Each structure stands twice: as C-alpha cells, then as structure tokens.
Amino acid sequence: MAKLPTSVDRLIAAFGPHKAYPPQSGFYGAHEPDELVKTHCCYCGMQCGIQLKVKENKVVGFEPWMDFPYNEGRLCPKGVERYLQNNHPDRLMAPIQRVEGEGFEHISWEQAMGKTVSEIRRIQQTYGKDAFAMLSGVSLTNEKSYMMGKFARVALKTANLDYNGRLCMVSAGAGNKKAFGLDRSSNSWADLAHAEVIIVAGANISETFPTLTHYIWRARDQGAKLIVVDPRVIPLARTADLHLDVKPGGDSALFGAMLKILVDNDWLDHEFIADHTVGFQETIEAVKDYDLDWAEVHTGVAKEKIWEAASLWGKAKTSFLLHARGIEHHSKGVDNVLSCINLVLATGRIGKPYCGYGTITGQGNGQGGREHGHKCDQLPGNRDITNPAHRQYIADVWRINESEMPGKGLTAYEQIDAIHRGEIKGLISICFNPLVSLPNNGYVREAFEKLEFYVCIDSFLSETARYADIVMAGSLHEEEEGTVTTAEGRVVKINAAVTPPGNARRDGDIIMELAARLGEADKFSFASSEAIFNELRLASKGGTADYFGITYEKVESQMGIFWPCPSLEHPGTPRLWEDRKFSTPDGKAHFNPVRFKLPTEVTDEDFPVVLTTGRVVSQYLSGTSTRRIGKLVDQYPEPLLEIHPKLASRYGIKTRDLVRVKTRRGEAEFPAQVVETIREDTVFIPYHWGGKHAANQLTIGNLDPISKIPEFKVCACQLIPTGEVASAALTETAYQSDL
C-alpha cells in the first residue's frame, strides 16, 4: 500500500517496542493470585510446562509446574519472563487503522471487519481470488493452524496461503517424508537420555531449546559421547567429546564422508538395510569418492575429527541424531537432512529403545503447526492438496465441493516475489513478522509497500504490522485455549489463563467473524476450541498425522499424547517404527543419494568472508514479544558481529568496533565481538532485530528447490571497519528496530 504512515520514531513512541519490567515488589496479586493456570511456555518447540499466576484477569507471575514430565519445573530465561506479555503497555487493546501522516487510530470492530471484507472483495473481484494471499505462523495452536487453512481455502478461496514454518523446518519435513513417509521426530526425548552416542548438527540447543540440554547431560552422565556439528563453539560444544567446526554449507560433505567411512569399515546394519530399506546402493555410490582429503577441503573440519566422529557413530549400539535450522536453512537443506538420515538408516538405529532421530522445531507449535493445513501444499493430517483422494476427504469434512477447493499456492517467499510482480495485491497475516524474519528484507519491505491492502492480526505492532492498513488486536498464547504439539510429537493442552485485554479478541473469534462476513458462517460456527479440535481430529483421521484418538480429556489426564493416535483406545506413539513398517508407499525406509553441492553464494575476492546467522538465548524469533521484555533485552541488547581474532586482526577490528557488513543485498553496521569461538573464515550475526539492526538485510533469498526454505545460514560478505567504536546510544535503542 504505501510507506509507513508516519515516522518510525512516532510509531515506536506510540506502540513500542518498550521494555517492560515487573514492579520492584512484583505485580499486584503476584503473591496472592486468584489461580495458578497450568499451561505451557510459548517460546519454543519444547513447550515446557509452566503455571501462570492470575489476578483479576491479568497474568501477574509464574510458578514452576513440577509435575509436567518433560521439564519438571525447568525453564529458560524466556520461559521465566514469558508472563510479562499479557500485562504489557504495548499490548494492542483494540483494532487500529492507518492514518496517513499520523500513524494509527483506534476503530471499532465493525469498521475493521467491514473495511477488511470490502477490500478482500474488491481485490478478488478485480484481480482474481488468488490475488488476496494469507501468511500464517506456527506459534499458533493446532486449532488455529487448522482454522487458518480452512479459512483461506473455504472463506477466502485463495490458493496463496503459506506460513512461517517455511523459514523453520520445511527442509526437515520434506526429508522426513522422502525417507520415512511421515514427518515427526522418531522418538520421545526420554530415549535421548539413554543414547550411547549423540550427534547434534546445526542445533544450538543450549540457546534455542535450553531445557533439552538436561536430557543430553543426563546421557553424558551415563557415559554418552557427544558430537556437535557447528561453525561456532556453542555452549553445548564447549565440553563436547567432538566439536566438528563445519564450514557453513559443508554439512552434506561431512555426512557423506561419514557414510563412506561407515561403508569402508563395514559399520553397517546389513539386516536392517536389506529387510527394511531401499536405495542403499545408489546412496553409497554417490559418496564413493568422498575420502577424508576431499572431506577436509569441503567441510573445513580436520580429517581426524571426521574419522573419529564416524568411528564413534559406527561402533555405537544406541544413538540419537538431532538437527535443526543450522543444516536446514540452505538451498540444499533437504539434501543435508537426507544425508543425516542416511547415517541413521545405514546403522539401523531407529525404531528401537534409545535409538532415534529427529529435527528440533524452533517455534512453539513447529510440529503441530506444520501438520494441519496452513501450508500452501497441505491439507489437515499432513495430507497433500494435489492428491485427489486427500482433497475429496477434506472437502467432505468441510462440506464443500472438491472442485471449489483451491490448489497448491505459492510458498511464503514466493508470495513476496508475486507481490513484486503485481500478482498478489492484498494480504492478511497472523503470527508472522516477515520484515524481520525473511531474508533480503529490503526487498520484502518494498513488497509490503506495493500491496493495495494489508490487514494484520497481532498482539503487538510488529515491524511488519507498521505497514498495515488495519491491525486487528488478537490474542496471546495465554488468552486462548487450544493444543500444541511439541517437538517430540506430544500433543499438549494450552489453557487460557485470562481473556484478551480491553477490546482485543481471540484470534479464533476474529477468523470466525471474517469467515461469516465472507458468507461462510455455517462452516465456521465453532462454539469452543474443543469443537475446532474435534473437527481437526476428524480431518486428520487416516492421514499420516492422525489425531483422531486424541481428546482434550486424554491430553490433560495423561500429560500429553504422542501422535499418531488413530483411535480412542489407542495410547499414542512415543516411539515410531518399532514394527519396521514405514509410512512410505512401499513400507520401506528410503535412502536418498546426496551429492555435495556448494551453497548459492560462495566467497570470492569481493565478498571474502562467510556470513551465517542464528539466535541468542534471550530472544525468540523476530522478537515481536521478546524485544518488549526488559530483562531479556538487557541480557543481549543488540546484535553483535562474532568474529575470530585472526580474521579481526586482518582488518584491525577490536571488540566493540563498529563494522559495516556488506553483501550483494545490503549493508548494515554491527559492533564486533572478537571471540575465538567461531571459525576463522566465518562471521555470525543473530537475526532477532529489525530496521537498521536487521541481519536479514544481508542474507540471501535463494530457496531450496524442494522445501523452498531460504538460505539464511550461508552467504558471502565484506567487512568494512568504520573506524568508530559502537556507541552506547546505539546499544540502548537497538530493540526498537528504528530505521
């Protein structure tokens, strides 16, 4: 639609981010709450159990929940501070509308709904149904994720629905479906604590899933060997038995070389390979030339360490391999995932006690949110929108004609391209802050400026919402009942602690009213979250992610149920594949040949340094809520450029020197943090900030051809010392994402 309605400084003054702190003596009622509500933390795929203290319909504190089996009271700093959102001064309490030159003004729900529906109709009548797109997110509950998928297809009737899971675990999902026919971590974390060898590849567990650390330390107490694959010495790597300091983009070379070592030394489970897999010969053929000399060049890891890792993995009796965005955020993210799975299948260590494999989902509902249909190619139960039988089944559940159901739409980043091309003219978004989280975000901002109409549902005015025509004040995690599915596949219950403050509404109610005004009231007349879940159960029935046997009552009384759970009598499935019947069409696990490819952008004379990005422990994703929590901001106030002293000395860079980092997409300045805990050829910047502090001004938007995940984790950059030392003023305001 346009540029910002007023200066960013005025928007920040009115809507934040502002740093919130509890009063010195705690919030009123924190010591005598009306009730303690058992629910979960909103900030990662672990979904730690927590109790929120509630006083007079406000969340005023927390109390550990000792009985929830996964975390037994343990929390990370984000979990401890998560209660500060509901009572936050920046909280949107009513719908607002853009006013040119002024900013935003409060409007009624009637105005917000009326204007939104008339703009949806105008754009769709003028340009076609698919010209109005939707972006969703997987911090939403299963119920809301399901409803977004249904809303886009049934009420908006657009093909162009996608979600921020596209930046999260789509490479893992695609790899898992190819290899196993199903997309879930194979085992519960209980098995992890007993594994003999653990590989953690591209997963900064201690900062992004801190409570999972306990399970790895427990395994090590029993003698487990820990192998960490990461360009940086992350906290988990500091005491690891082996730290493979892989060069960004070298992952599949490493895992390919390890597979060759397994083959050369016959550290293979021949019986498992013969009876339960296909594709082994083609797969080992692909890595036959990947000897240690070759591997050392392409991974940047000393060959002795590669051999030692393969030897530990090869000889182990039990093992667990975990990965996350570090290997997945690549233009060959699916290849990287498959090359990990090949190691697991070659040794047959899956579907048995203490033998597991899985991706770790970063978002609160990264698992469940990717199963129930707010993804451009997916229908509930992890069904395929291009499969006629799947379409017919869901059309029947939704009581629509199959022919009316839109087909496969564009993925998230492809939607940005389509806005630039003029094909998408209107957008509704929820739970997604693309101006911070998408790569090459100057290009993303220009797309938002081109939209004719943009409506955003959010609890805070995110950097992206600043560009909206209308912002509908939605609900927080603690303001709406539902379920989420944790990274281990456990469906857990989110209980509403309070109702949305002021004139804000539950997200579910907003979507239902929009659907009703678009003429589909009868298909969106859910009386409760449980009613939505019950329809989801039916919609997922018979799919690979089958929730039919899961009920609210079972989830609450059993502290979560692991899917698949196809019938009411079924106890759930904490450990997959014990029967060796994989969910692929032929029932076998599939090896997939992976030939090493270079990243899209490699270093050269002009851009000689590798740039990689990631997270810090005190922030969550694009920071819409965590950059509003004072103590979390203070712990790590601004993005720092981590750089090795040898690389720094070449440029005369010292800690706190302000360094301009330039790529082919943009440039930005960051204070240097000179540390020996990173590869000499690589610099790292965390991505949680927007505006001039955004690492994603620099990152590259090239996509994996299968998963369409952007290549956040590797591109080439220049370092230009500015000659200045970073100012305290810059540090002080970084959380605001000023321009």
Place this chain on the structure above:
Amino acid sequence: MPETNYNMDMAFFVDMQRCIGCHACEMACAECETNGQESMIHVNYVDRAVSVQTTVQVCMHCENPACANVCPADAIHQDDFGVVHSANTPRCIGCSNCVLACPFGVPKKMEEAELMMKCNMCYDRTSAGKKPMCATVCPSQALYYGTHEEIARMRPNSTPVNSFKFGNQEVKTKVYVMMPKGAKQLIVD
C-alpha cells in the same frame, strides 16, 4: 523458629561444567518477593574472548560464615539448618565488612538501599518443602537441589565437594560443588 518443613536431607549442588550461561537462574531468583527484582545469583563469562564458559556465583552458606563473623551489627544470622540469611534490614549498617570478608565474593551491597543482600536458599520455598527457585528452573541442572543419594545415583562420574582451601585457610560450606570423581577438596590458590 517458626514452624517449618525444611528438609535437612536436601542439599544444594553446583556443577559449573553443566552451566550453559542462559541466566534463567538470575531471572527466576529476581522474581522472589523478598528480592525486589534483584537476583542473588550471578552468572558471568570466565573470558568470553576465548570461551563461552560461564560460572555461577551463589552463596555457599559456609558452616562458619565469615560474613556473619565480621558483621559489627550482628545483622547476619545463621539458622539451625545452616542457612545463612541476608542481613536483617533494621540492623544492617551498610558497612560492607561482609562484602570484603566473604572468601567467595558473594554478598553484594545494594548501594541504593545501603543494605547487604544475599541468597537465603529461598527460605520461603525450602522451608515449605519446595526447591529453591534457581535450582528449580535451571534447564541444564547445573544447579541441583536434592539428596546425596539422588546426586550419587544420577551423576556417577562426579563427586560433591564442600571443602575449600584458600591458602592456609579451610572453609566448609553447606552448598556443594561437583568435581571429578575422587576429589575431596577444591584448592583455591
């Protein structure tokens, strides 16, 4: 003493090797109603330029507490369970003797309040049969609160040590640090 459920079988164990530097302990400690949003536990990098290693600094609750011994106002009290309490507000004169005397560098003088403050082992929680807040939330269990039997069973490769030697002086504490198996004393030269 007021009625209490303080369990003398429970002990506090610190294992620096498990610490991941996340600061959850500090955040949780500050939430305690008696702490006024100040944390009594502190996490610091050892030397960030070379390592991500962090240390946790928390009151060790000395058996013979130097802080209490040097207090001219008799403001620091050790209870029957061995918990060394934060300075009694009406008595503390803000002289900082305790800050200087503590061999572990634990007590901090809150300049604004002119008061010494330190960890009291979450007395409000531990006396009610709960675990201290920091050890409850610690995601890596670098801070653990439980029995000696539990820690021996769970962590067979390390040993709890509560004897420290500073030069010629030995200090015994209520809080244990985990050391490699067989260690008897931590010598701080």
